[in-house]
Amino acid sequence: MKQTVLVGALALAGLSAGVAGAATLDDVKARGKLNCGVTTGLTGFANPNANGEWEGFDVAVCRAVAAAILGDPTAIEFVPTTGKTRFTALASGEIDMLARNTTWTFTRDVDLKFEFVGVNYYDGQGFMVPKELGVSSAKELDGATVCIQTGTTTELNLADFFRANNMEYEPVPVETDNEAQQQYLAGACDAYTTDASGLAAVRATFEAPGDHILLPEIISKEPLGPLVRHGDNEWGDIVRWTLNALIAAEEYGITSANVDELAQGTESPEINRILGTEGSLGEMLGLNADWAKNAIKAGGNYGELFEKNIGEATPIGLARGLNAQWTNGGLLYAPPFR
Amino acid sequence: MSITTAPPKESFRLGMLVYDTRYRSITIQIVALIGFLILAGWLVNNTLHNLAVLGKPIDFSFLKDSAGYDINQRLIDYNSQSSHWRATVVGLINTLLVAFLGCITATIIGIIVGVLRLSNNWLVARLMTVYVETFRNVPVLLWIVFTMAILIETLPAPRDFRGDDSEASMVLFDSVALTNRGFYVPEPMFSRGLGDLPILADRSSPACAVPEGGGPVSDSCGLFQVSLDLLLILAVLGAGFYVSSLIRKRADRIQNQTGDRPTTWYLRLGVVVIPTVAVLVLLGFHLGRPELKGFNFQGGIYLRNSLIALWLALSLYTAAFIAEIVRAGILAISKGQSEAAAALGLRSNRIMSLVILPQALRVIIPPLISQYLNLTKNSSLAIAVGYMDLTGTLMGITLNQTGRELETVLMGMLVYLSISLCISAVMNLYNQRVKLVER
Numbered sequence: 048m049k050q051t052v053l054v055g056a057l058a059l060a061g062l063s064a065g066v067a068g069a070a071t072l073d074d075v076k077a078r079g080k081l082n083c084g085v086t087t088g089l090t091g092f093a094n095p096n097a098n099g100e101w102e103g104f105d106v107a108v109c110r111a112v113a114a115a116i117l118g119d120p121t122a123i124e125f126v127p128t129t130g131k132t133r134f135t136a137l138a139s140g141e142i143d144m145l146a147r148n149t150t151w152t153f154t155r156d157v158d159l160k161f162e163f164v165g166v167n168y169y170d171g172q173g174f175m176v177p178k179e180l181g182v183s184s185a186k187e188l189d190g191a192t193v194c195i196q197t198g199t200t201t202e203l204n205l206a207d208f209f210r211a212n213n214m215e216y217e218p219v220p221v222e223t224d225n226e227a228q229q230q231y232l233a234g235a236c237d238a239y240t241t242d243a244s245g246l247a248a249v250r251a252t253f254e255a256p257g258d259h260i261l262l263p264e265i266i267s268k269e270p271l272g273p274l275v276r277h278g279d280n281e282w283g284d285i286v287r288w289t290l291n292a293l294i295a296a297e298e299y300g301i302t303s304a305n306v307d308e309l310a311q312g313t314e315s316p317e318i319n320r321i322l323g324t325e326g327s328l329g330e331m332l333g334l335n336a337d338w339a340k341n342a343i344k345a346g347g348n349y350g351e352l353f354e355k356n357i358g359e360a361t362p363i364g365l366a367r368g369l370n371a372q373w374t375n376g377g378l379l380y381a382p383p384f385r
Numbered sequence: 386m387s388i389t390t391a392p393p394k395e396s397f398r399l400g401m402l403v404y405d406t407r408y409r410s411i412t413i414q415i416v417a418l419i420g421f422l423i424l425a426g427w428l429v430n431n432t433l434h435n436l437a438v439l440g441k442p443i444d445f446s447f448l449k450d451s452a453g454y455d456i457n458q459r460l461i462d463y464n465s466q467s468s469h470w471r472a473t474v475v476g477l478i479n480t481l482l483v484a485f486l487g488c489i490t491a492t493i494i495g496i497i498v499g500v501l502r503l504s505n506n507w508l509v510a511r512l513m514t515v516y517v518e519t520f521r522n523v524p525v526l527l528w529i530v531f532t533m534a535i536l537i538e539t540l541p542a543p544r545d546f547r548g549d550d551s552e553a554s555m556v557l558f559d560s561v562a563l564t565n566r567g568f569y570v571p572e573p574m575f576s577r578g579l580g581d582l583p584i585l586a587d588r589s590s591p592a593c594a595v596p597e598g599g600g601p602v603s604d605s606c607g608l609f610q611v612s613l614d615l616l617l618i619l620a621v622l623g624a625g626f627y628v629s630s631l632i633r634k635r636a637d638r639i640q641n642q643t644g645d646r647p648t649t650w651y652l653r654l655g656v657v658v659i660p661t662v663a664v665l666v667l668l669g670f671h672l673g674r675p676e677l678k679g680f681n682f683q684g685g686i687y688l689r690n691s692l693i694a695l696w697l698a699l700s701l702y703t704a705a706f707i708a709e710i711v712r713a714g715i716l717a718i719s720k721g722q723s724e725a726a727a728a729l730g731l732r733s734n735r736i737m738s739l740v741i742l743p744q745a746l747r748v749i750i751p752p753l754i755s756q757y758l759n760l761t762k763n764s765s766l767a768i769a770v771g772y773m774d775l776t777g778t779l780m781g782i783t784l785n786q787t788g789r790e791l792e793t794v795l796m797g798m799l800v801y802l803s804i805s806l807c808i809s810a811v812m813n814l815y816n817q818r819v820k821l822v823e824r
Contacts, residue, residue: 131785138439138788159788160440180544190679192566197768197777198785203453206465217566217681218455219691220771220782229534234542235565235690237680277440 071143071275071282072116072333080122083109084142087127087223091248091357091365092148101125104356105146108167108273108290111342112144115289115334120345129222130198134159137276144286146273148242150200160277164287167272167349169369169378171265172204173243175250178258180237185264189214194227194236196220201241204267224249238262242269244357244365251362285332292321292339295381296348298372303347310340320384328384349379436791445796447787448473454782456773458689461609469783476778477800478609483695483774484761484804490700491760492753495707500737502712513708520705526766528702533694533770540565540690546677555675562675562682567689569675569682576669579613614668621664625657632656691772695764703760710752714745746819754812758805765801775800 075081085093085105093103101109101123110120126142137145138160148170149155151163174193176182185208195202197220209216219236221227228249231239239246243265250256273290275283296302299318301309310322319325323336332338346352353370357363371377402412436442448470455465459475460482502513520528541553543564555562562569632649640646675685718741726740727733767774768781775797784793 131781134785134788135790138790154786154788188680190681190683192681197771197782202455202782203465203786206453206455209455210465216455218457219566220457220768220773220777222768222771226771230537233537233565234544235537 071279072285075116075143079117080124081109081113081116081144082124082126082142083112084126084128084133084136084145084147085109086147087129087225089148089224089245089248090252091361091363092244093125093146102356104168104352105148105273107346107352107356108146108293109144110345111293112286112289114341114345115292115338116285118335118337118341120341130196131222134161137161137274140276143282144273144275148245148271149274150242151270151272151274152200155274161274162277162280162283163272163274164283165272165290166270166378167290168244168270170242170244170269170271172201172240172267172269173246173265174238174240174262175231175246175259176238176262177234178260182238182262185262185266186212186214188216188238190216191237192217192219192235194219194221194230194239196224196227196241197222199241200267200269205240208266228252242271244271244363247365248357248363251364256362281333285334288328288332289339289342291381292342292384293349293352294372294379295321295384296339296343297350297379298374298381301343301348302351303344306340306343310337317384326385432791441788443792444789445792447783447789447792450787452783453786456778458692458773469779469787472783473775473779473796476773476775479772479778480761480764480767480774480776481804483692483699483764483767483772486696487699487703487760487764488757490696491703491707491756494700494704496711498704498708499711500715502708503715517705517708520702521709525698525702525763526769528698529695529766529769532698533690536690536694537565542566543677543681546682560672560674562677562685564682565690566681567687567691567693569685569687571672571674572684572686574671574673575614576671578668579617581610582613582616583610617668618661618664621660622657625660628656629653689772691767691770694770695767695772699760699763702763703756706756706759707753710749710756711745714747714749715741717748718744743819747821750812750816750819754809754816757808757812761804761808762801 083106085101085103088094089103091103093101093105096102106125109123109125113123114120126136128136128142128145128147133145133147133149134155136142146167148168149163150170151166155161156163174185174188176188182188188209193205193216195205195218202218202220205216205218219230221230224241224245227239227241230236232253239249241249243261246261250259250261253259273286275286295317296306299315299321301318301321306322309318310324312324313319316325320328321339323329323338323340327336329336329338335341347355350372353365353367354360357365359366367375367377369378371379373380402408433443449468451466452469452472453465454472456463456472456475458479460478461471461475463471463475498513498516501509502517504510504513540563543562543566545551545553546555546562546564553564560571632653636647636649673684675682675687677683722740722744723736726736731739764774765776768777771777773781779800780793780797784790787793
């Protein structure tokens with residue numbers, strides 16, 4: 048017995064990579080906590096508030112998943128990750144899921160062996176420049192010094208954009224948003240580039256947000272979404288359908304305010320199936336029947352989360368745009384719950 | 386009758402491996418070695434197995450793929466279409482550059498501070514003590530970040546140089562621009578240059594095709610290119626120094642024979658300076674000045690603030706340790722040596738340079754080697770200020786874009802190991818030369 052423990056400890060210490068794989072759900076249940084990877088701090092998406100509690104749009108996805116599995120939206124261990132450390136953290140099993148403005152790309156999905164479970168924000172890469180620079184288009188940035196977070200798709204998009212337009216630039220790689228802000232505000236770089244939502248979030252924290260403009264060019268498609276490891280499809284299904292439940296809830300008018308009332312039973316079979324009063328969807332996922340109800344109660348449906356964290360009423364002030372429901376001309380479209 | 390007292394022939398039994406003290410220690414060592422090898426083998430096997438399960442077996446073919454990202458400081462030709470391998474080489478050269486600059490500066494500062502710490506001047510000695518204690522007792526990462534923050538926050542941005550009554554202006558006869566993006570200094574240029582020589586070039590590759598109508602091949606030919614102008618100047622300088630040493634030897638000979646040393650300084654200076662200046666004039670040497678064009682200064686040599694911050698912080702930090710090593714080395718030389726030298730009539734600065742330091746070197750060199758190694762390894766903190774060294778390219782962006790953690794980190798470790806062993810080897814050779822020769 049002792050020997051087994053020793054060998055086990057060695058295995059854990061040496062190479063936990065890859066050992067974690069199957070049955071993430073059982074691990075989470077046994078642990079009583081969901082390990083969720085988030086950013087090191089991006090206002091509106093994931094940031095600790097004054098009380099030290101994480102809040103934001105990406106954090107809300109983690110909370111919904113924790114609520115769906117454990118019935119408790121606070122049973123989460125948040126693991127801050129940088130653009131560089133996030134994939135290693137996920138692949139090694141240090142975190143169960145990653146909700147960190149991560150762009151869904153072919154290589155990440157196929158070559159890095161991750162499973163993107165959906166898109167929670169349709170974004171694109173933009174540029175922010177100080178107004179006094181007098182630049183009105185990204186095409187005028189020839190020769191500019193551009194601050195950029197390393198280890199992101201933006202790095203590759205930026206290289207492609209300047210090469211395609213036959214322009215020169217000087218990249219200044221930075222590790223985190225905070226470093227980028229420091230360099231950008233001091234004028235050590237002319238422009239800062241990242242996802243447009245991230246730029247809006249960063250600008251909202253400036254002393255004088257009005258002195259900075261976002262250039263009109265969006266140079267890439269950045270579908271951001273939560274992701275899990277390859278190899279545990281049941282776990283991927285749970286995260287995927289929790290996200291879908293949040294999106295569907297907005298479509299069917301289920302909110303955090305009326306979810307308890309609707310869970311008593313309604314006329315609509317789809318709502319009943321989502322909230323677990325009809326059918327056995329929760330059981331199929333290996334969860335309780337009220338999994339989706341808990342997920343929606345945790346912070347509200349997709350629309351509520353959007354308005355509360357990054358919507359037009361917040362300092363970040365993002366419009367729904369592409370992220371509206373398909374019924375409103377957006378791209379959000381949850382597959383049917385049946 | 387003679388009795389032969391041959392020792393009883395003892396046959397070897399297996400039990401003796403454990404119970405016989407002659408064999409026991411060897412037995413234990415062999416068993417420990419086998420155990421260690423099994424453990425190592427198991428770890429490697431486990432890694433390979435788990436990687437295979439993950440669907441990521443060890444594979445270095447990603448090095449041939451196009452990197453896709455740009456690197457700001459590149460001493461050899463590189464663009465986003467180049468391979469990950471080339472990005473690795475660019476990073477490696479950046480690492481070597483900052484390590485080389487850092488080692489030289491740290492040594493110079495360290496020796497000066499170490500000597501001054503022993504000064505009889507109370508104020509100077511105390512100031513040096515304060516310097517040593519502050520720098521070596523704060524983590525080097527903080528010094529790097531702090532230096533970078535100072536550069537960014539205190540120096541003017543390039544746009545402050547714009548206009549007739551600009552907020553900031555260039556220094557040193559308008560030739561050097563100190564900005565918060567880095568320093569722009571004039572670059573040497575040759576109007577009648579000889580071009581570049583590609584090294585390790587594959588003549589058949591399209592990049593190395595000579596353009597129609599002659600002219601230089603493209604920049605991407607070969608692993609890197611060496612300026613022929615630089616080679617020529619170095620050759621002339623080398624020849625000058627060689628002739629200069631011949632003149633010195635002749636002067637030594639005359640002094641030994643006659644007791645009078647002929648004055649040779651103007652000859653020795655002349656043979657070095659005149660040919661070099663002649664070559665520079667022939668090549669059409671002039672300085673290219675940086676000018677503000679568009680967003681940034683153009684022309685001149687651009688020392689990025691990431692390089693300066695890293696170089697400065699690493700040098701100052703390591704110099705504090707070297708200063709202590711130098712001080713210890715000097716204190717290790719017995720007082721009798723300096724008294725004897727003083728009795729011969731030498732001045733105190735000549736006592737230091739001719740008597741004390743050469744002997745102190747024997748004590749100084751071995752610990753100095755490890756300081757050089759430390760500096761080189763500490764340069765991997767470069768990413769904190771966005772300096773694209775090996776850690777930034779290979780073990781940073783390449784790792785992230787390809788997801789090949791194990792391969793890139795293994796390569797990185799191997800490279801740092803090789804660099805360290807090379808530095809050790811060179812410094813050990815030097816140590817062999819200066820150490821006490823016992824007769």
